[in-house]
Amino acid sequence: MNQQPDGPVARFPSGAALGRTEGALNVWRGLPYALPPGGDLRWRPPVPVPDRADLFDATAFGLACPQPLRRRGSVYECHIEEKGDDCLNLNIWAPKDASDLPVFVWIHGGNLLRGAGSEALTDGAALARRGQVVVTINYRLNVHGYLAHPHLSAESPDGVSGNYGLLDQIAALQWVQRNIAAVGGDPDNVTVAGESAGALSVYYLLCAPAARGLFARAIAQSGHICSAQHLKEDRHGMGSGEAAGERLLAALGAISIDDLRRRDPQELSLAADAAGFAAQGVVDGLILPDQPLTLFRTGQTAPVPLLAGWNAREIPTLEFLRPPVPASPAEYERIIRARYGDLADRFLARYPADDPARSGDAAAGDALFGWTVLAAAKAQVANGRPAHVYFFDHGYPEADARDLHAFHAAELPYVFDTMRQSPPAWPKAPDTEEEAALTRIIGDYWTAFTRDGTPTAEGAPDWPPYADRGAILHIADRPLVRRDLFPGMYELVEEDFARRRATGTTPWNWLVGTAAPRPAGADART
Incomplete structure (x- = not known):
């Protein structure tokens, strides 16, 4: 740019950037924190952007990461900016003349499949006006962010694959550590926060050794810490991450990883979603050393305060998590008794048969979100770490x-x-x-x-x-x-989940109520 910049210029260590003044705030949008993860960089750890000598135009949101569309008519359906490989960017809202302010880094939700840091619902302006620097980030989603495969593991110097979206989040936090002081943020006072898949990401970050020291506090809104796939082993009946990757390549008719690297990123995202690819972190012994629940309970997570909570009716807008609704109350009770055994009376007292749909929703909400929050809070307390819990x-x-x-x-x-x-x-x-x-x-x-x-x-x-x-x-x-x-909700869910975990082969992820796994030897009709 040859003319005098018309807007605030941030002198980041990574290079100067032009933003916009919006009322009492200075705002920078679309700042790249890593190179576009396309072509040969697809399914590799993020590569930091080289420092720039020129002035970067940060007056508009950058690309969102490739992703499937939200369901038409969903309460979450919204406009997402243009999508493409060059999506590893972040946005900053900072009060004018900010100095040593706390930093709030937001990780968007969307089931690790969709979403962006540019969504209007999580615009950072109002929070920034309260006296903090707000950052929202993009990270790789769906097949781009969470594909594990034996060939990818063989390419890696560490012998691992998957977790690319989580590595992106870590890279964004590293960028914040290096650069945020240039706009008045305190790198020693960073809170990482997220909702839904963003909260799951927060739990992952608490577990990830590579994220240690990058944030001082954590906020997890309606997230879960149920079981994760292991990279190479089939545990808890979930199959391995690498096996899931092999199945996906077969479903997409791909002859190799390089074949997929040549495909259009958005078309690949749509195809993987249509094939049923489930994006999730994988326990690889490195980025995620063990099951998140194990790491929480053994005190191996980041020693930082946690604020966490969940909502009264989580499931009605998350139809894919709703347990099957039987045709009658009697059928509901029959299934619950067959699958919960000696826990059935307690389950039915809390989630009665008179309204199977509502009871199923309540059971799933409690088990996936309520149990998670309380399990995390109890682990924090047991390990001498602060926790604050809310119920919205x-x-x-x-x-x-x-x-x-x-x-x-x-x-x-x-x-x-x-x-x-x-x-x-x-x-x-x-x-x-x-x-x-x-x-x-x-x-x-x-x-x-x-x-x-x-x-x-x-x-x-x-x-x-x-x-x-x-x-x-x-x-x-x-x-x-x-x-x-x-009273008694956490204990009921924990007893059920603990029994399943003890088998080592029984799924306990997402499966609640009429979706609970059948006990060994049970009649298939149950």
């Missing part, structure tokens, strides 16, 4: 009329103050003082945790740590501290 149970007229009370991700517009820019099919909360107050309070809690690890909010109760007799912040119309939520 807030409803409003349009969501409740559609039977979507506190659905999966419903807390996001309250965290980011973005209800008016949520996706078209998203139930909109009314523009009332009560809604504005709850949005302010939730934003205050998250910002305070990012600042110093103690979530506080003006005009709201102090949020005790979970170590304080199992304290949970129950966020309904207003937050209340509770210690009597869900």
Whole structure:
């Protein structure tokens, strides 16, 4: 650029970048943190972008990573910027004249299949105006981010493959460590946060030795730490990551990894999704040394404070997680008794047969999301690490009329103050003082945790740590501290999951209620 720049210029160690001034903020978009992972770089660890001598134009969002489309009519359906290999970029919102401010790094959700740091629902402006530097990132998704295969493992100096999306997240955090001080962020005060697959990614980052020291706190909203595939071994009846990769290549008619490297990235993403490829981290002994649950319980995760929680009705908008709904209450009870055995009475007392669909949703939400949060919090406490737990149970007229009370991700517009820019099919909360107050309070809690690890909010109760007799912040119309939520829920799920884990061959990932695995020797009709 030859003329005088019309906008804020950040003098990053990696090279200067031109951004935009937007009210009280300076904003830089589409900053590359790694080279485009296409061609020969497809399915290799991210390669940092060389330092630049010229001024980079960071006034517009960069490409999103290749991904399948969201289901038409979904509450999550939204416009995603153009997609392509050159997608390893991040965005920054910083207050003008920022200096040594806490840094909030957001990892988007989307089942590790879709999403982008440019989504309007998680725009960082409102959080940044609270006095922090906000960063949102892109990372490789779907087959591009999580394919494991024997040939890829053979190419690797470490003998591993998969986890490329997780490596991208680590590379983005490394970029933040090196560069964020240039826009007033404190690299020693970074919080990594995410929802859904973003929260799963946060759990992975807590487990990954390569991420150690890159962040000081963690926030996980509606994530899970169920079992992960192992790279080379079939454990928990899940098959190995490499075997899943071999099946995918066969399904795509690919003769080699190099054949897939020559294919169009977006077409490859669509084809892998159509073939049923399930993106997930793999336990490779290096990036993920062991099962996340094992690492949490043995104190081998990053020794940082954790804020985690889940929502009242996670499953209605996540149809792929809904257990099969039997034709009648009697059939529901028959299946539950056959699959849960001596746990069936406790299960049916909590998830009764009179409404199999709603009970199935509740069981899946508790087991996948509620159990995860409590398991993580209990592990944190057992290892002397702080944990704060919330339960989001807030409803409003349009969501409740559609039977979507506190659905999966419903807390996001309250965290980011973005209800008016949520996706078209998203139930909109009314523009009332009560809604504005709850949005302010939730934003205050998250910002305070990012600042110093103690979530506080003006005009709201102090949020005790979970170590304080199992304290949970129950966020309904207003937050209340509770210690009597869900008696017996965690214990029931843990006992069921522990039995399955003990076999070493029984799946316990996603499978709950009528989807629970049949006991050995059970009649196929059960």
